[in-house]
Amino acid sequence: MDARDVNLTLDFCLRVGELLLSSGAGAADVAASMRSLSRHLGLRNAEIDVTYINLSMQYQPDPEEMPVLVTRQVQIRAIDYDHLTQVDHLIRDVIRGALDLKEARAELARIVSGGHGRPRWAVTLGVAAMAAAVAVQLGGGVLVSLLASVSAVGIDRLQLGLMRRRLPIFYQQVAGAGLASLLALGAAASPVDIDVSSSITANIVVLLAGIGFMGALQDALTGFHITASARLMEALMSTAGIIAGVSGGLALASAVGVTIPPITPGATDVQGTSLSVAGAAIAAGAFAYASYAPRRIIAPIALIAAVAMGIFLALPTDLGRALGVGVAAFFVGLVSYSVSGRLRVPPLVVVVSAVVPLLPGLSIYRGLTLLSEGTGPDTSDGLLAMFTAASIAVALSSGVFLGEYVAQPLKRPARKLEARLAGPRLVGPVRTPRTRKRGRKARSEPA
Template sequence: MDAREVNLTLDFCLKVGELLLSSGAGAADVTATMRSLARHLGLRSADVDVTFVNLAMAFQENPETVPVLATRQVKLRTIDYEDLTRVDHLVRAVLRDDVDLKGARAELGRIISTGHGRKRWAVTAGLAVMAAGVAVQLGGGPPVVVLAALAATIIDRLQLVMSRRRVPVFYQQVAAAGVASLLAVCVSVPFDADVSTAITANIVVLLAGLGFMGALQDALTGFYITAGARITEVMLSTAGIIAGVSAGLALARAVGLHLPPIEPAAVDLRSVSRALVGAAIGAAAFAYASYGPRRSLLPIAVVAAAAEGITVVFPAEFGNTWAVAVAAFFVGLVSYSVSGRLRVPPLVVIVPAVVPLLPGLSIYRGLTLLGASGNAAATSGLLAMFTAASIAVALASGVILGEYVAQPLQREARRLESRLAGPRLVGPVVVRTPRVRRRRRARAAAESPHT
């Protein structure tokens, strides 16, 4: 292979990896996909290194030649399931020999340069519907549902303006959570309404965009540096949410208002049906706001409603954390087959389906109790915050365990990915062996009229 083709191959693999990493894929999936592409395209001994936002590939044909090193850096991270799905289809097409390197580079250029068919205002509307769905799930009435949707709309437009001005994410989270709390306080003054549910719904909206899943997946698959950086990023963003909400609650107490913590309601047929419907709406709306394919919205809603149903009927003696862990395990277990039928990566199904299970309720309850007087309330508040952290870990670990069970690596893929220890949430699992590829190429050469 000449130097020009080596450089084009490395550049193609790096661009694929950059797009996958920026769209929410884990470092293990990105590494395995890049290595699969390089091996299929002729660079069998290429080395791949992914560290948080840095990607590097090196290739040396033999010890006597000069090694070629290429690097790229992810400059922007955003949840984009449309590009993720299109790149996943392109990778599979390359590994099936349906497209050559030149055609694959052209298609990748179209994916990168082409915008979305979904307008940006539609994304804002999706987030508003998501907040409304979570409010329904938590038992809020019509005024609270409308307030939650309105606050989510304002939050999204505010974050959009701040991101364009390159304001750090921490301050974006503080401002967004503060706006949600202040809006709720302002509404509660003239109408004397309990708006705690609306605040909690918007906490879930802000938590949904964080990379809990990718951070823990990287830790479980051996990418500890990337996992540490991602966990730090998630913790900093969550701290911003806590700071913004606590500021709003402090202001409410300063003006004489008391926003009580949300206590679990009695379980009956009506509350269960509201929880299932709200979870389905919230999950599907988040998938829509993340540019998920339309064909995936209804299945995602069904999976999310089933997961919420598991938490409702789960025995209370085990606690909420175990209930969430079992529900997340169910999501991971069914997502592989569901995503296969929908022709989308499992990540597109998993992340929206677990959004209704995020610990927004525990975070809000902990903050309200910490602000109350008395040692008992402060102790209960700390326990609620620890519960929120344990729920986040249970969500990610439960999903990945479900993927372990549903998606065992086959022998050839396991040999290719020997240093990886986790299931694939993006990219093909089965990789064509060199012997099968040689047979196909020989057959194609024999059938060619130019031979």
């Protein structure tokens, strides 16, 4: 290959890796996909380095020649699972030999420049439906669901404006959580009898849904510790913003004499298991819709989330919330590989959306309300609730990946080609084509 083709190939691989990483894919999946692309486009043994904000590839065809090093900074993008799905198909087409480098670069440019597949107002409606469904899942009635959906619309539009002004994510989360708390405070001060605690909790789940706990744990499990640390720090800062916003609202409520009671785990089953399961299904499907997931996968995601919630509610409460959530997440990881393969979407789209109803919004809100009441037993219970929230987040991620390990064992050809990969694939092809292997076998046979 001449220098021009080498540079174009490296640039194409880096652009694909940038889109995958910014969409929430694990660093191992990004590196493996880039390595597969470079090999099938003629660059064997290219060195790849993935961090949270930078990608680099180095290619040296011969020890006596100067190496070619290309780097690219990862730009922060809004999650778009439709773009992620199209890029995943592009990777498979290149590896299958259906596209050459020029065609692949043109297709990637079309995907990136094509814009989102849904209007922005439709995404806002999806976020509102998600908040209302979580409120139903928590046992809220019509008024609670309405308040949660109105708060979610306000949060979405507020954060969109702050993001356009390039305000850091921490302040976006503070503003969103603070707005939800203020609206709940106004509702609690009104003569209308409404459980504002469920509304706040539902909006905490909405704010938690976009945080990359899944990618952080995957990077930690697969040996990309620098990227895992960066993603974990970003997730902690985002969660800290939610805590700060809700705490400010609770403090203001105490100052003006408005009582906002804590919500207990037992309150989630007030309206029965059937409503909780239905709320979980709608919440997961609405999040997938708001994240621009292809329409064909939304109903399966809702079904998987409903079954997972049913599993969680069916387990004895003596086991603890973290263990119950882990078992439900294991089911999600176990079935997501087969479902995503049949519907031709990356498993990442399924697992991230299906675990949304299991996010620890309830534990976070309960811990904050108990901590706001002062010292004594309430403080200990509040700290325990916050620790439970952290345990649930870990149980969610680890349960999903354990299910993926069971459902998607690595095959030997993939292990040889993708040496650094140490876990299940959530993005990119699992197996490599066998055409070259068959060709070598045919050439070795006597004429």
